[in-house]
Amino acid sequence: MPTLRSLEALQREGLVTPDPRLDEAAEAMAIAVTPEMLALIDRADPADPIARQFVPSVQETEVSADELADPIGDEARSPVKGIVHRYPDRVLLKPLHVCPVYCRFCFRREKVGPGGEALSADELAAALAYIRDRPEIWEVILTGGDPLMMSPRRLAELIVALDAIAHVAVIRVHSRVPIVDPGRVTAELVAALKPRRASVWLAVHCNHARELAPVTRAALARLADAGIPLMGQTVLLAGVNDDVATLEELMRALVSARVKPYYLHHPDLVRGTGHFRVSIARGQALMRALRGRLSGLAQPTYVLDVPGGHGKVPIGPAYLGDDPDALTVRDAFGGTHRYPL
Numbered sequence: 001m002p003t004l005r006s007l008e009a010l011q012r013e014g015l016v017t018p019d020p021r022l023d024e025a026a027e028a029m030a031i032a033v034t035p036e037m038l039a040l041i042d043r044a045d046p047a048d049p050i051a052r053q054f055v056p057s058v059q060e061t062e063v064s065a066d067e068l069a070d071p072i073g074d075e076a077r078s079p080v081k082g083i084v085h086r087y088p089d090r091v092l093l094k095p096l097h098v099c100p101v102y103c104r105f106c107f108r109r110e111k112v113g114p115g116g117e118a119l120s121a122d123e124l125a126a127a128l129a130y131i132r133d134r135p136e137i138w139e140v141i142l143t144g145g146d147p148l149m150m151s152p153r154r155l156a157e158l159i160v161a162l163d164a165i166a167h168v169a170v171i172r173v174h175s176r177v178p179i180v181d182p183g184r185v186t187a188e189l190v191a192a193l194k195p196r197r198a199s200v201w202l203a204v205h206c207n208h209a210r211e212l213a214p215v216t217r218a219a220l221a222r223l224a225d226a227g228i229p230l231m232g233q234t235v236l237l238a239g240v241n242d243d244v245a246t247l248e249e250l251m252r253a254l255v256s257a258r259v260k261p262y263y264l265h266h267p268d269l270v271r272g273t274g275h276f277r278v279s280i281a282r283g284q285a286l287m288r289a290l291r292g293r294l295s296g297l298a299q300p301t302y303v304l305d306v307p308g309g310h311g312k313v314p315i316g317p318a319y320l321g322d323d324p325d326a327l328t329v330r331d332a333f334g335g336t337h338r339y340p341l
């Protein structure tokens, strides 16, 4: 079964019914649902958390005044095409804007898609030259789009080019491929992720424990067995994972698949995604509840990307009181205790 790429295909699967507002939603952002994700959808559940992530909704046509076309300010921090340089020691490198699925809440939803621009050979050379000319760049984060949509040959060429820049110690790859399109994690692709000198870390995007089906766990095992450290990033999404039992199950499933939970992203102010957003207070309450249920190994850091390109900050709950005369600390179960100043 091929990836579903149109409203008609989704209609044939019984996942949508005709509605002009869906046409509008599909025009604003491409559709892609891989066979692996389709197989996980419970058609009897109108609120299925897998379908909710990939099947367009009429709510996408509702845009509020606070929502932004470029919610994390990539453009403002892009000195050359394909590079985002927010912090002195690291850059994002975006070689392409194609993804295996199109997540309806995506923070780059106005950039990604099959028509999205990939860097030309000259543009990629200019982006690499930018990195090469700046010895302070210690880490390069490959993102997009999804960098693992490149062919293993092209990916290997890019990793080799980065590996040849002596000051680049770490190449971090952000991808949804191992989760949603695990068949792409071939021996060739794994080999492409193994440079001679620099370290490669792989952050996989996973929002629900059901996404970790056996075929996906096998793909993660191929990567982990090759010695590639794996991290998980999750977007906190209303109707997908905004309850403590779902998050707990997901974090346990990630750790058991040898993926260290890294970020829990507060959803960005993306146009047409209000139906996915939860309040920061709700996110903090969920993090507090997770602290009482999960070991440190399974705790992600709850982060907000400050709109305008100002980077990420942790926004988890505070555990210290703010009384200047008596330091108090709150435990994971809600108890409050004094601690010497």
Ligand code: SF4
Pocket: 098, 099, 100, 101, 102, 103, 106, 107, 108, 109, 112, 144, 145, 146, 176, 205
């Ligand atoms: S895979 Fe990542 S970049 Fe692509 S649509 Fe989903 S969230 Fe956006």
